[in-house]
Amino acid sequence: MRQFVTFVFSPILSLFSPSFYKSLPKRSVGEGFLYLFYLAVWGAFVLMLMISLRWLPAVDEFVDWFSYQTPTFTFNEGRITTNVKEPYAVTHPTLGTLLIVNTKKKEIKPEDLQNVYFYVTSHVIYASDPIRNETRMFDLGAQAHRTGNQLHGPQSLDGQMIRQIYQTIKPLVSVIFFFVIVFLVFVWKMTAALLYSVAALLLNRFREEKFSYATLLNFSCFSLTAVFILQLANIVFFNLQMPVPLWLSFAVTVFYLIFGILFVLPPERTRTIP
Numbered sequence: 001m002r003q004f005v006t007f008v009f010s011p012i013l014s015l016f017s018p019s020f021y022k023s024l025p026k027r028s029v030g031e032g033f034l035y036l037f038y039l040a041v042w043g044a045f046v047l048m049l050m051i052s053l054r055w056l057p058a059v060d061e062f063v064d065w066f067s068y069q070t071p072t073f074t075f076n077e078g079r080i081t082t083n084v085k086e087p088y089a090v091t092h093p094t095l096g097t098l099l100i101v102n103t104k105k106k107e108i109k110p111e112d113l114q115n116v117y118f119y120v121t122s123h124v125i126y127a128s129d130p131i132r133n134e135t136r137m138f139d140l141g142a143q144a145h146r147t148g149n150q151l152h153g154p155q156s157l158d159g160q161m162i163r164q165i166y167q168t169i170k171p172l173v174s175v176i177f178f179f180v181i182v183f184l185v186f187v188w189k190m191t192a193a194l195l196y197s198v199a200a201l202l203l204n205r206f207r208e209e210k211f212s213y214a215t216l217l218n219f220s221c222f223s224l225t226a227v228f229i230l231q232l233a234n235i236v237f238f239n240l241q242m243p244v245p246l247w248l249s250f251a252v253t254v255f256y257l258i259f260g261i262l263f264v265l266p267p268e269r270t271r272t273i274p
Helices: 002-008 010-016 018-026 029-054 056-069 140-147 159-204 213-222 225-236 246-262
Strands: 073-076 079-082 088-092 096-101 118-120 124-129 134-139 155-157
Touching: 002 010, 002 029, 010 018, 010 029, 010 225, 018 213, 018 246, 029 056, 029 159, 029 213, 029 225, 056 088, 056 159, 155 159, 159 213, 159 246, 213 246, 225 246
Parallel strands: 096 118
Antiparallel strands: 073 079, 073 155, 088 096, 118 124, 124 134
């Protein structure tokens, strides 16, 4: 139980406790890896919390706005029809024109997609990709021909269905995004620990009693705590605009490596009193 409590409070103890660093040579390198995973979970939790507080309300508001602005689409035998007068544009006050619907057209010209993300014609949905500077198209007529018109009768999509789809996938996307963040942060910090273990090997040369590489890697894992907390603080207090530069990350981490490797004696070392 005591070992579990110590592990839970490791992010605090690794900031200032000499006795905590004295215990590291007795721990397996697996505990260091588990600690990095523990930090990754905390990082993902904080990031998801900030997304929920900062960006998710804006996404919810956008989906509500879009669902009210979007017409009802009816798909039948590869053809698209709507319930509004066309051409119909969905224009956001900030993002500009998102969607143009003109089912009287079968094809569009390249200039029709300028400053527009989606263009819907009678059979084809065009999507503009400004990053890759290309246009993607989804031909419903060809799709219906390939599938042999397996959908019986017209199918509709309206704003209410868009809201329902969004509310259905939002929890699933949140869970997936959480685990993706955990994985990315863990790989990021694991890579950092391996790189800083090189500095730990250099510091180990100044010791009379050498630490094993596994112990040095453990020191590297736990020495990342202070920088990680600073990085989380930068996310939480984003308005302060206090990014953690690379030189500061290096200096702080090496400081904790020096503290652990050179100034904390291993617990098995004993002194002979003359």
